[in-house]
Amino acid sequence: MRSARNRRSRMRVRRLSDLSVNRMVPNVLTLLALCAGMTAVRFAMGGNFEAAVFSIIAAGIFDGLDGRMARLLKATSSFGAELDSLSDFVSFGVAPAAVLYLWTLSGLHGLGWAIVLLFAVCCALRLARFNTETHGEVPSYAAPFFTGAPAPAGAGLVMVPMFLSFEWGDWLFRSPYLNAVTVTGIALLMISKVPTVSLKRIRIPHHLVIPTLLGFGIATAFLTTEPWLTLTVVGIVYVGSIPFTIRSYYRLKRAAQMRQTEAAEKPETAPLPTPAPFPLSEATRPPNEWRH
Numbered sequence: 032m033r034s035a036r037n038r039r040s041r042m043r044v045r046r047l048s049d050l051s052v053n054r055m056v057p058n059v060l061t062l063l064a065l066c067a068g069m070t071a072v073r074f075a076m077g078g079n080f081e082a083a084v085f086s087i088i089a090a091g092i093f094d095g096l097d098g099r100m101a102r103l104l105k106a107t108s109s110f111g112a113e114l115d116s117l118s119d120f121v122s123f124g125v126a127p128a129a130v131l132y133l134w135t136l137s138g139l140h141g142l143g144w145a146i147v148l149l150f151a152v153c154c155a156l157r158l159a160r161f162n163t164e165t166h167g168e169v170p171s172y173a174a175p176f177f178t179g180a181p182a183p184a185g186a187g188l189v190m191v192p193m194f195l196s197f198e199w200g201d202w203l204f205r206s207p208y209l210n211a212v213t214v215t216g217i218a219l220l221m222i223s224k225v226p227t228v229s230l231k232r233i234r235i236p237h238h239l240v241i242p243t244l245l246g247f248g249i250a251t252a253f254l255t256t257e258p259w260l261t262l263t264v265v266g267i268v269y270v271g272s273i274p275f276t277i278r279s280y281y282r283l284k285r286a287a288q289m290r291q292t293e294a295a296e297k298p299e300t301a302p303l304p305t306p307a308p309f310p311l312s313e314a315t316r317p318p319n320e321w322r323h
Contacts, residue, residue, distance in 0.1 A: 064094045
């Protein structure tokens, strides 16, 4: 009887704690990202692929804001982390795969469906690996990098042929064979061990803050006037930065290994011998010792 009661107490689910409206803002942003990703599928089913792409981009913006708002409001929780992971899988794994299948990969029939399934599976594996890595210790040299392409970046990269198609037409970039190679390569990049840049780890020096803000303003102006060309350039710059990221990663790793080797080879200084204690006689007792 007692064992059954203990078993029921262990199986009792821990309730969510009360939250203020401000502390719920990050979870609301996560749900908005999820809704934007699902809305992209709806637009794609109706043939409005430009709106579908904008919906996935909006999901990426909401996903970038929810974590920062959680840290700013001190509202981080395990519930929010799990919700964010599920939202990322739908918005950046399922939604881009479905949009690309409806846009072009359906022309490959079963092979096209297998390719979009591969992308969704790789996205799920990427998120699962990221969740497990956050609970363990990360070496200092690996902190500024992601392992493989993150899910939002992977979703953006597989849509680059769509950006080019919207800008210059379907004559080449809507080819199912080209997109099959692109989707497969990016899916493998997501689950690879290739180090990629982590923007949230980059610190801007104080003398570069104003130029950086100016650059963001100019990029926003180009995004509003030439969105597809600007997004294509962003994707090309991201892919082009991977070789430099790999070189920087291994340079930091070698420096950390050299420091560890030097610390291991450094001889330890032996402690100085302490003099043996000796008894105090009457003649050597301290003069301030009290006697009776």
